[in-house]
Amino acid sequence: MKRFAALYRALDGATATSEKVSLLEAYVREVSRADAAWAVYLLLDKKKSALSSGALRQRFLEASAMPEWLFEECRGHVGDTAETVALLLHALPRSDGTDESREALAALPLSTWMEDELPRCPRDDVDKQRAALVRWWSALSPWEALALNKVLTGAFRVGVSGGLVQRAVASALGVELSRVQRALTGDFAPSAALLTDLESSTAAADDSKPYPFLLAHPLEDDFVFDPARWQLEYKWDGIRGQVIKRAGQLFLWSRGEELVTPSFPDLREPLSSLPDGTAIDGEILAWSTTDDAPAPFATLQTRLQRKNLTPAVLRGAPARVVAYDLLELGGEDLRERPLAERRAALEKLVTDVALPVLSISAVLEAKSREELEALREAAHERGAEGLMLKDRESVYGIGRKRGVWWKHKREPMTVDAVLVYAQAGSGRRANLFTDYTFALWKGDELVSFAKAYSGLSDEELAELDKWIRKNTREKHGPVRVVEPELVFELAFEGIAKSARHKSGLAVRFPRILRWRRDKPAREADSVTLAEALLNPPK
Amino acid sequence: MALIDVTPEGLRCALGGFYVDPAASVDRAILTHAHADHARPGSVEYVCAQSSLEVLRARLGDDAKLVGLEYGERRRFGDVTVSLHPAGHVLGSAQVRIEHEREGVWVISGDYKRDPDPTCAPFEPLACDTFITEATFALPVYVWTDPRVVAKELFDCWRSERTHATLVFCYAFGKAQRILAHLAELTDEPVFLHGAMERLTDAYRRAGVSLAKTSPLPESASHKDYAGRLVLCPPSANRSPWMKRFKSPQTAFASGWMAVRGQKTRRGYERGFVLSDHADWPSLVKTVEETRAKRVLVTHGSSDAFARYLRESRGIDAAPLGHLYEGDEGDT
Numbered sequence: 069m070k071r072f073a074a075l076y077r078a079l080d081g082a083t084a085t086s087e088k089v090s091l092l093e094a095y096v097r098e099v100s101r102a103d104a105a106w107a108v109y110l111l112l113d114k115k116k117s118a119l120s121s122g123a124l125r126q127r128f129l130e131a132s133a134m135p136e137w138l139f140e141e142c143r144g145h146v147g148d149t150a151e152t153v154a155l156l157l158h159a160l161p162r163s164d165g166t167d168e169s170r171e172a173l174a175a176l177p178l179s180t181w182m183e184d185e186l187p188r189c190p191r192d193d194v195d196k197q198r199a200a201l202v203r204w205w206s207a208l209s210p211w212e213a214l215a216l217n218k219v220l221t222g223a224f225r226v227g228v229s230g231g232l233v234q235r236a237v238a239s240a241l242g243v244e245l246s247r248v249q250r251a252l253t254g255d256f257a258p259s260a261a262l263l264t265d266l267e268s269s270t271a272a273a274d275d276s277k278p279y280p281f282l283l284a285h286p287l288e289d290d291f292v293f294d295p296a297r298w299q300l301e302y303k304w305d306g307i308r309g310q311v312i313k314r315a316g317q318l319f320l321w322s323r324g325e326e327l328v329t330p331s332f333p334d335l336r337e338p339l340s341s342l343p344d345g346t347a348i349d350g351e352i353l354a355w356s357t358t359d360d361a362p363a364p365f366a367t368l369q370t371r372l373q374r375k376n377l378t379p380a381v382l383r384g385a386p387a388r389v390v391a392y393d394l395l396e397l398g399g400e401d402l403r404e405r406p407l408a409e410r411r412a413a414l415e416k417l418v419t420d421v422a423l424p425v426l427s428i429s430a431v432l433e434a435k436s437r438e439e440l441e442a443l444r445e446a447a448h449e450r451g452a453e454g455l456m457l458k459d460r461e462s463v464y465g466i467g468r469k470r471g472v473w474w475k476h477k478r479e480p481m482t483v484d485a486v487l488v489y490a491q492a493g494s495g496r497r498a499n500l501f502t503d504y505t506f507a508l509w510k511g512d513e514l515v516s517f518a519k520a521y522s523g524l525s526d527e528e529l530a531e532l533d534k535w536i537r538k539n540t541r542e543k544h545g546p547v548r549v550v551e552p553e554l555v556f557e558l559a560f561e562g563i564a565k566s567a568r569h570k571s572g573l574a575v576r577f578p579r580i581l582r583w584r585r586d587k588p589a590r591e592a593d594s595v596t597l598a599e600a601l602l603n604p605p606k
Numbered sequence: 607m608a609l610i611d612v613t614p615e616g617l618r619c620a621l622g623g624f625y626v627d628p629a630a631s632v633d634r635a636i637l638t639h640a641h642a643d644h645a646r647p648g649s650v651e652y653v654c655a656q657s658s659l660e661v662l663r664a665r666l667g668d669d670a671k672l673v674g675l676e677y678g679e680r681r682r683f684g685d686v687t688v689s690l691h692p693a694g695h696v697l698g699s700a701q702v703r704i705e706h707e708r709e710g711v712w713v714i715s716g717d718y719k720r721d722p723d724p725t726c727a728p729f730e731p732l733a734c735d736t737f738i739t740e741a742t743f744a745l746p747v748y749v750w751t752d753p754r755v756v757a758k759e760l761f762d763c764w765r766s767e768r769t770h771a772t773l774v775f776c777y778a779f780g781k782a783q784r785i786l787a788h789l790a791e792l793t794d795e796p797v798f799l800h801g802a803m804e805r806l807t808d809a810y811r812r813a814g815v816s817l818a819k820t821s822p823l824p825e826s827a828s829h830k831d832y833a834g835r836l837v838l839c840p841p842s843a844n845r846s847p848w849m850k851r852f853k854s855p856q857t858a859f860a861s862g863w864m865a866v867r868g869q870k871t872r873r874g875y876e877r878g879f880v881l882s883d884h885a886d887w888p889s890l891v892k893t894v895e896e897t898r899a900k901r902v903l904v905t906h907g908s909s910d911a912f913a914r915y916l917r918e919s920r921g922i923d924a925a926p927l928g929h930l931y932e933g934d935e936g937d938t
Contacts, residue, residue: 080867081876084854134746135919141911142747147868155747155865498868 069208071099072107072178073215079226088228092236101260102179104240109258110219111233117222118186119197121149124221127198132159144491144546147498150217154210163206170207182219182258189220230280231467241267249280249466254325275314278321279347279395279403280466284456284473291474293437299407299460300432300443302452303475304390305365305562306353311335311389311426313342314399320352328352331372334382335389338425345399348414349464350391350429357384362451365576366564390429391418392456395464403464410464440476447478453561454478480559481601483508483593484584485517487554490536491547493521501536501548502529504580506558508571509594514552517571517598518560523580532583555584555592563601571595573602609686609709610738612927617714617738619704622686624653626702626714636688638716639699640665641779653681655690657727658698660809661779677727693718694729695883696780697810703732710735713897717742719882720889721753724787725780725815729893737899738927742884743862744904744912750862750886757788760879763858764836771832771855775875778803778840780883781860783810785838786817796821798832800839800848829853844874862886891915894922903927 075095082088092111096104109115125143129136134156146152176185188200205213218224230252238248243266251266254277284303308323318340320329329336332352342348354368355361363385371377371385394414395403402410411431418428432455434440444455454477462472485506493502503521507514524532535554542549559581566574573595610617616628624634631648638644640661645652647666654662656674663672675681677700680689685707690700695717702714713734720729764772776782782803789797796819799807807820824831832852841859843849857876863869864878885893894902894916902924904913909926916924 083874083876135915138746138911138915141908142745145745145908146747146866151867152747155749158749159746494868498866498872500872 069176069178069181069212069216070174071095072103072181073209073212075107076215076218076224076226077211079228085232089232089236089239092228092233093240096237096240096263100177100179101263103177104237105258105260105262106178106182108233108237108252108262109256111224111226111228112230112252113223114256114258115219115222117220118189118191119220121221123194123197124153124201124217125149127194127201128153128156128160131161131198131202132156134159140545145499147492147494150221151214153205153217154214157205157208157210157213160202160205163202165203165206173204173207174209174212179260181216186220237263237266243267250277253280254278254321255327275317276312276319276327278310278312278319278325279349279401279464281308281310281323281349282464282466282473283468284475285468285470287457287474287476293434293440293457295435297459297461298457299411300434300440301392301429301456301458302432302447302450303454303456303477304351304353304362304429305451305453306351306362306368306390309350309352309389310395311339311342311346311348311350311391312396313340313346314344316344318342322352331377332387333377335387335425338423339389341423342417342421343398345396346417347394347396348389348391348417348426349393349395350389353388353390354385355388356451357386362388362390364451364564365562366574386425388425388427390427392429393464406461406463407458408460411460444476444478477561480561480581481563482557482559482581483517483598483601484555484587484591485558486514486552486589486592487550487556488514488516488552489547490532490550500529500533502533504556506556507552508598509592510571510596515570515595517569517573517595518558518575518578520556520558520578520580523559524583528583552589555587555589557581557584563598565602571598573598609704609706609712609736610714619683619686621706621709622683622688622704624683624688627716634683636690636702637662637700638693638702638714639696641696641717644716653688655692655698655700657813658700660813661696661698661806664805664809665779677730691730691732692727694721694723694726695719697726697783697813697815699726701730701732703734712736712738713899714738715740715893717884718893719885720893721750721882721886723753723784723883725783725810731893731896734897734899736901736903737894737897738903738905739890739894739912740884740906741890741904741909741912742907743882743886744890744908744915746887748862748865748882748886749888750882751880753784753881754788756860756879756881757785758792760785760858760860760881761789761792763856763877763879767856768834771829771834771852772836773849773852773855773857774836774838774860774879775841775844775857776838776860776881779806781881782838782840783807783815783817784883785860785881786820787815789818789836790816793818795819795836798823798835798837800837800843802840802843803838823851827851841873891920894924895920901925 078091079088143149143152189197234248234252238245256262310321312319318336320332322328353362356363367385374381391414394410397413432443434443447454457474459472485508487504488507489505490501491503493500505516505519508517536550539551540548541551558578560575560578562576564574610619615625615630617626624636625632626636627638627644628635633650635649635652637652637654640658645665651671653673656676659672659674675690677692678689680687687705689703693699693701693716701716704712711734713732717740718729799820829852858879859875860879860881862882862884865880870878902916902922905927913924913926916922
């Protein structure tokens with residue numbers, strides 16, 4: 069744990085990507101193959117959390133004599149449970165055992181920690197959890213305990229992207245980047261074999277693996293539209309995914325590289341008739357039962373939240389894949405071919421298999437920028453988020469490549485809402501009140517409508533933080549109820565009815581557009597106005 | 607009537623006819639130390655510790671009327687007797703002890719710390735009836751490491767960077783000189799000083815504090831001249847045009863706030879050295895208990911939490927002293 073904690077600390081301190089790559093590369097070279105595989109696994113957030121932050125906090129409170137309220141004060145200030153516990157280790161009683169045994173424990177390699185130590189902290193036995201945690205914590209320095217707590221609860225957040233990890237591994241092992249990308253995408257086992265296989269050129273490829281996704285950039289202001297160059301499609305609002313059929317098996321991957329096949333039994337069976345050696349990039353959507361059009365995202369979301377996919381649920385929100393691109397055909401990687409060629413092959417494939425659950429994302433026609441904007445405006449009515457513009461000559465690259473794929477979303481919906489609650493943020497916003505709840509008028513009453521965290525500049529955040537401290541009306545634990553005086557314009561991508569929210573409405577991707585210093589609270593918008601924005605059920 | 611009350615001008619002692627660290631211009635101000643949020647210009651007369659005269663002069667200008675008291679020297683103001691005692695915060699920092707026949711003994715701690723600091727006299731625990739304590743870092747997540755260990759870390763960090771400059775950001779008064787005093791024990795190599803730090807550093811030298819060699823930044827120099835050099839500069843210089851002369855320097859901030867990762871990330875420094883001129887949590891608790899005060903009033907920072915902890919977990923009569931300074935946590 070010592071060596072891994074040192075890596076974690078160094079990555080946390082490094083700002084330049086090149087420096088992070090070389091830190092990780094040095095680590096991979098230095099430690100055993102098994103340790104390196106585990107580190108990669110952890111930094112890519114592949115590990116399911118062994119313990120919730122809540123459980124971590126609870127075991128700490130049981131083991132220490134610290135009053136709960138004081139812990140909460142600290143957590144609000146630090147902004148992160150794992151870090152708070154690490155900073156409060158001094159409040160724990162010393163555990164039994166010698167200094168030598170403690171040092172030996174801290175020095176155990178990462179793979180031993182992951183494989184032999186972590187099972188001592190079972191999910192379902194709080195006494196064993198506490199015993200294991202106290203033994204570990206008393207052996208570790210605050211930074212080491214922080215690394216351990218993050219291993220336990222998940223989510224490292226040290227600014228290490230997947231691409232960065234892949235580059236570091238490729239360079240440490242001296243193998244091609246594309247091989248590393250394939251091996252580290254999707255599910256893989258964190259064992260020494262992962263890296264030894266990568267080094268030996270004969271290793272068989274894993275049949276289930278998706279390709280890294282190519283992502284789009286928001287259209288830039290100085291974009292010049294050339295109808296001959298750009299292929300136009302709708303940007304559908306579902307789950308971006310890959311359909312993989314290899315060696316007789318079908319796999320559905322989400323863009324988050326999660327295997328989602330089990331959530332879509334209604335897709336798995338028909339799509340299994342795709343020929344072996346196929347990889348399609350597309351959007352998984354819930355389809356409307358009344359029109360031949362996608363249902364709102366909320367319908368798909370409801371379906372995803374269901375534990376039990378009964379026939380009734382599947383009938384009410386049938387899934388469908390709208391294909392964007394063809395990455396592999398007949399086992400051949402097509403990514404280096406130009407889009408026009410891939411598109412032709414995709415059209416032929418989709419026509420040949422003729423599956424009701426697999427359609428192709430239609431190519432739209434626009435002769436001018438004006439027509440393009442008109443299409444974008446109309447996208448909403450078609451149930452799409454906006455448009456995609458793809459260079460017909462482009463290869464299918466990796467990650468967010470500028471100038472190859474553009475997304476051109478419709479203008480967001482907006483309302484003016486009143487700030488009512490504030491809470492301290494986490495991470496770099498710890499100890500600043502940066503998490504806000506906004507309300508709309510319902511008669512004479514303000515009802516909470518949406519939470520938003522982003523959109524203000526650092527200066528505005530600081531100013532607002534000061535204002536909140538001076539205008540707190542009540543404190544409920546970490547939440548401050550503030551004077552309902554300030555108005556902000558909020559933007560969001562979609563709105564739907566919701567029984568879970570006080571206003572009866574739920575919005576997607578809410579964010580702050582600007583601070584309406586010109587508006588008094590009384591002139592903020594009402595729930596009725598927001599209801600008028602509800603999607604017409606298309 | 608309480609001996610000390612909170613007014614818009616600051617802490618007032620009506621029976622003595624003075625204010626302590628007032629925010630506005632008053633007739634007589636007793637100053638705990640020379641930081642800008644405590645020593646403000648415009649008052650008629652300032653009473654301060656003898657050892658803070660040099661730095662206060664640098665801060666308030668030559669025209670300000672300053673009256674220096676030796677630590678422990680008793681002086682009568684109105685109906686009270688005042689004496690100043692070392693607070694261990696920065697050079698010349700003082701606790702204000704105020705004695706009144708009927709109201710007993712009150713002590714205003716000012717900013718203070720209990721860690722060793724070669725640049726100033728160590729904190730002196732004082733018995734009193736009412737203790738007004740600061741609480742800038744009054745949460746148990748703040749527990750300082752021995753400053754000599756931190757200074758060695760800073761030194762090693764500097765020495766490991768041979769091709770670029772190392773920029774350590776820190777407060778121009780107090781922290782910068784404390785780092786220089788620690789470095790004096792580790793190296794003879796000179797340290798570059800940002801212009802804003804020169805006057806105060808000279809004031810420390812005139813007061814007889816031994817510091818590492820320093821030199822101002824050369825007028826014209828290529829970034830190569832800074833390779834492997836250490837530069838101390840105030841936080842306001844971060845990301846300013848001034849910084850352009852250094853090519854990809856490594857940056858660090860020396861402050862108690864650096865104990866929390868989010869603070870470091872938010873301020874955009876690569877490294878943080880946890881070095882504070884304020885008392886950490888264990889020192890605050892220890893100090894309050896050593897005063898054996900019957901009543902404790904808490905200002906700055908986490909005053910609500912600290913007062914509640916003293917009441918509920920230590921059985922001490924404690925309360926926050928208004929919200930005079932909220933939102934102004936004086937990042938010293």
